[in-house]
Amino acid sequence: MKLALFDDHRLGVVDETGESPRVVDVTEALGWPHDPDPLTAGWWRRLCRDFSRVRGRLAEAAAAGEGRPLASVRLRAPALNPSKIVACACNYADHVAEMHGVQERTLGGVESWMMNFDVFLKAPSSLSGPAEDIVLPSEIVEAGQEIHHESELVIVVGEGGTDIPEERALDHVLGYTLGLDITVRSAADRSRRKSYDTFSPLGPVLVTADEVGDAGGLEIWLDVNGGKRQHVNTRDLLTPVPAIVSYASHMMTLLPGDLIFTGAPPGVGAIVPGDTVHASITGVGALTLSVRRG
Template identity: 55%
Template sequence: MRLAIINDWRLGVVDPVAGTVVDVHDALPWRHDPDPFGAGWWLRLCRELPHLRNAIGRAAAAGPPVPLDEVALRPPVLNPGKVIACACNYAGHVTEMRDRVMPERTAGAGRWLLDFDVFLKAPSSVCGPRDTVVLPATTPGGEEAPVHHEAELTVVIGTGGRDIPPERAMSHVLGYLIGLDMTVRASGDRSRRKSHDTFTPLGPWLTTADEVPDPHDIEIELRVGSEVRQKVNTAALLTRVDRIVNYASTCMRLEPGDVIMTGAPPGVGPVEDGDVLDVSMTGLGRMHVPVRAATHP
């Protein structure tokens, strides 16, 4: 099942082959709240989808399909309590960070930057698959620094928990989507450099875990214009999804609707005003994300 959030923050089921979506929101047993900041229905759905799947499926089969081009396609997550990101989870990215991207910061005492770990991005950085990444004019420290793209397989948590064992971790995953972890390549804390507004485009919809045969066999490709920048299979993940969920849950309690970005593949690079990021992942869809410079007041 492909779940989208459409129009005034309603639930839709997508048929990616037909290129259509059916509004199924009235199949949910809760009052619709059109205010995205108060719409707790999404977090309840993440937790309770197994009990609602049949009703949603019937509504999808009975409702009128609408072309995807005719709806507002929102971020396919709503009010995540946490956006957790993984650092250094592909060997090729570790190498490029050490040798090409930021050798001066990852040498000597900075070698810890090349170790796998998790960190937090601001949930307010989340935007949708048709939204525009806005490049900040400067960093808070006044630096002018490039912004890099990082295309990442992204996980959405269904059932939360603390200290989730690896052997049960995959049962806590609601589904998967495409994520872009936009990053200012400058000095300072990762969380700050990755939390600017629009720095977490997600989409185009959420594919439930039962529709993904193996999250460790997904082809990721990101192009800027005709240039292929990132191309990798998630088989190359150093820390797999079950271990990521396990590790993150030992640091912080995972809650329904939490988002986990699994790490940047090699090939990260700068984006500029006017670029369009074309990113696709096997079975998860495709996003075309434009980039523009900030407008000065």
């Protein structure tokens, strides 16, 4: 099932069986009140936690509804006020190798501790949706610092948990979406460099785990102005999805609706005002975003 948040943060199911995709509003089928305010939208976290209980109702409402052309609605990021955004560092070997050159150029030397797999946090306020631009802070642009794109598979947590065993980790995954981890290259802490507003574009929809299937065999692409920058398969993740979920849950409780960015593929590079970024993941979807200066 493909779930979309659209317009006034309504819940939709995307139907791609016809000539063009349509979205059916299934908000009323949830069985609990819908709060359109994204800052207080506990209904979304409840959906993430209880999806298996309401999936049948949502499917029935989607089958009965007429739907609207997907192109006629304003898609929002398929996440509402997560308690945290967890992000993985150094999770593709070729990206680790390329970062030596990036750090030599931007920092004047290699920070060896940054070359190991680990997780860090991004501000939830950095989330943006498919209809929004990537906004580069004026002070960063004026300082001449590089701002890079990173295209990533993003895990959406369903039923949360603590100390989740790796062999049960996928039971805690609701689904997946596509995210960009926009990054200032500087000596500052990762969380600071990656948490500006619009630095976590997400979308276009949430695809449930059963529909995606094996998350360890997905192709990720990213182009800037039509030129290929990134292409990788998630089978090359050094720490695969089940291990990521388990690892993160051993240091912090994962709550329903939390997001986990799985790590940047090789091919990171600078974006500047006026660029157009197109990213896609097989079976998950695609984003086309404009870059502008704040």
